[in-house]
Amino acid sequence: MKITPRIEAKVRASFARQTMMATLGAQLLDLGHGSARIAAPILPGSRQQQDAGHAGLTFAIGDSAAGYAALTMFDEGDEIMTVEMKINLLRPALGGPRVHGGRVLEPGRRITVVAAEVFAETAGDRKQIAVLQGTMIPVGLSTD
């Protein structure tokens, strides 16, 4: 489902302000109503001790994909914050860039439940690396 240009602009502006996304080389791909996709490589500075991508990399971008999926369903004045997030890592983050797809499972004014999946997509192949499940809350200008 498509979102309005104003919501798209708001989400992209928020993403651009997240310096962590630039540090990790992440790019916001596409947005839908309740969904977001972010791509990120495994930069030389994002690795764990065995040269795979650090769990923090997978988490940071999965969490952002889930949060921006949620943000597409809120008013322009709202921001979103992560209350809690759980990640299961299905295999080591080896190889090329990852695509992190976030989606809203259940929207709500008080609590929005989100999920994200992380895939390694290489030529002709697509392997799931991680799955995330968590909770976002809106932080509006008027409510906090």
Place this chain on the structure above:
Amino acid sequence: MKITPRIEAKVRASFARQTMMATLGAQLLDLGHGSARIAAPILPGSRQQQDAGHAGLTFAIGDSAAGYAALTMFDEGDEIMTVEMKINLLRPALGGPRVHGGRVLEPGRRITVVAAEVFAETAGDRKQIAVLQGTMIPVGLSTD
């Protein structure tokens, strides 16, 4: 409880190989048998859209503190990997450096259950920012 110099050297060498820790400005403070503490600032490149520390920063270092706490209890030939980790964020990561304390709740050859707590420690004040709870598995040279 103290650890042997060989285990200490092994854990510190592993930490030094995690390029993500250098990217985030993290420093390994002290290690005990089943515990580890890591300090990290909120670097200009580690922020979310409202200039607080990104949830991915808090997660990445809390996860590493928990993982290195676990690693102190394994043999020199073993490595540790995160199977799953859950984080609850108690308040926005504002202000100065954080201290991430990891500890082992239950060690085991197959499954090691870990926790971590993240604190903002400023002059005379100490506020908890986040709490993590997760599972590590050993990845030994001979077992995988």
Place this chain on the structure above:
Amino acid sequence: MKITPRIEAKVRASFARQTMMATLGAQLLDLGHGSARIAAPILPGSRQQQDAGHAGLTFAIGDSAAGYAALTMFDEGDEIMTVEMKINLLRPALGGPRVHGGRVLEPGRRITVVAAEVFAETAGDRKQIAVLQGTMIPVGLSTD
């Protein structure tokens, strides 16, 4: 994908031994390779303080659905145990019976990652109540 009659018999025998399932009035519906569905009413003895189904009911049966989904992928001699499980409750468990669908996200000899979804299915309507994500390990006769 279908499972062999021997695996089906093994899983159904294990379910029948779980006295908690009888206490909660749960019935094992269908099994596939990596999937399981369990139905359960909200019995008078399964309620929280506002007469909705207790979170423990939703958890207990979602966890079992996930565990039996995993068990379909193991040998006859193996048992499965829950290492950890996280549940997000999307809305109060009101009304009629629930269907708990478990599935395997990633099978493995050491770690099997599972998920479950809980739905309230009434005439012409289907609402999701909860989502679970967790980890199972095999407990074979020879390995533990």
Place this chain on the structure above:
Amino acid sequence: MKITPRIEAKVRASFARQTMMATLGAQLLDLGHGSARIAAPILPGSRQQQDAGHAGLTFAIGDSAAGYAALTMFDEGDEIMTVEMKINLLRPALGGPRVHGGRVLEPGRRITVVAAEVFAETAGDRKQIAVLQGTMIPVGLSTD
């Protein structure tokens, strides 16, 4: 820290309405400001396939201990609901009765973060069985 008799009466009345607690044989022991302890046996009807206590038993009572710990910090008109809860099971629930201790990690009007620990306490011995970490929200008469 002690709580007022009115809050104590309110929490005990809520516990008494949870039919699930009676089904599982649970008893509310003591309450403090932000803490609660519940004892429960492993009844014949609360078992998994190997005769240990079902994970749903450990979860149900740990979740209630955490929820009632939170409820001690709210006004008389409020109720508490579980938003999400994660449990790590440290060892099988064998043997005698368990004590489930819940506590508030961070109270809040919008979000209250809680934890619970489950112990098997037998003569001279005390073993931890499980640890839970989750989120509660108040559901006041006026706010929902």
